[in-house]
Amino acid sequence: MSKQKTLSFHERVKALIRKIPRGKVATYGQLAALAGQPRAARQVAWALHSSSDKDKLPWHRVINSQGTISLPRMGGYEVQRALLEKEKVRFGLRDHVDLERYQWQPRAARTKRGKS
DNA sequence: AACCTGACTTCGG
DNA sequence: TCCGAAGCCAGGT
Numbered sequence: 001m002s003k004q005k006t007l008s009f010h011e012r013v014k015a016l017i018r019k020i021p022r023g024k025v026a027t028y029g030q031l032a033a034l035a036g037q038p039r040a041a042r043q044v045a046w047a048l049h050s051s052s053d054k055d056k057l058p059w060h061r062v063i064n065s066q067g068t069i070s071l072p073r074m075g076g077y078e079v080q081r082a083l084l085e086k087e088k089v090r091f092g093l094r095d096h097v098d099l100e101r102y103q104w105q106p107r108a109a110r111t112k113r114g115k116s
Numbered sequence: 117a118a119c120c121t122g123a124c125t126t127c128g129g
Numbered sequence: 130t131c132c133g134a135a136g137c138c139a140g141g142t
Contacts, residue, residue, distance in 0.1 A: 125137085
């Protein structure tokens with residue numbers, strides 16, 4: 001076993017997406033950072049596009065840093081939003097979700113985000 | 117090899 | 130809060 005990290009960034013991202021629990025969401029930048037490339041937010045999107053296993057991935061739990069869905073209307077937006085709402089994720093009037101509350105926290109488990 | 121595009125992010129007005 | 134421009138990385142033409 002000389003190299004075990006044979007997994008490409010692409011593979012690591014998919015693995016992370018599968019870990020996102022139901023009712024939670026993650027941003028492209030977040031997944032990229034967890035995969036070791038905080039600047040590769042775009043590649044995360046590419047990974048989903050190129051991924052053949054997308055049907056097995058909770059891709060709908062991946063949104064942008066603004067807490068909104070990036071896909072255009074009639075281009076997947078409605079589908080993604082429907083899937084998220086089905087998981088109890090609430091959307092605001094401007095289609096934005098509260099990342100403070102719905103963003104997936106892989107390590108922090110639960111920290112009293114006292115917030116001010 | 118060069119150029120262009122993209123399910124992104126961040127900053128400034 | 131909304132819109133536009135610049136930066137970033139990888140794949141496709």
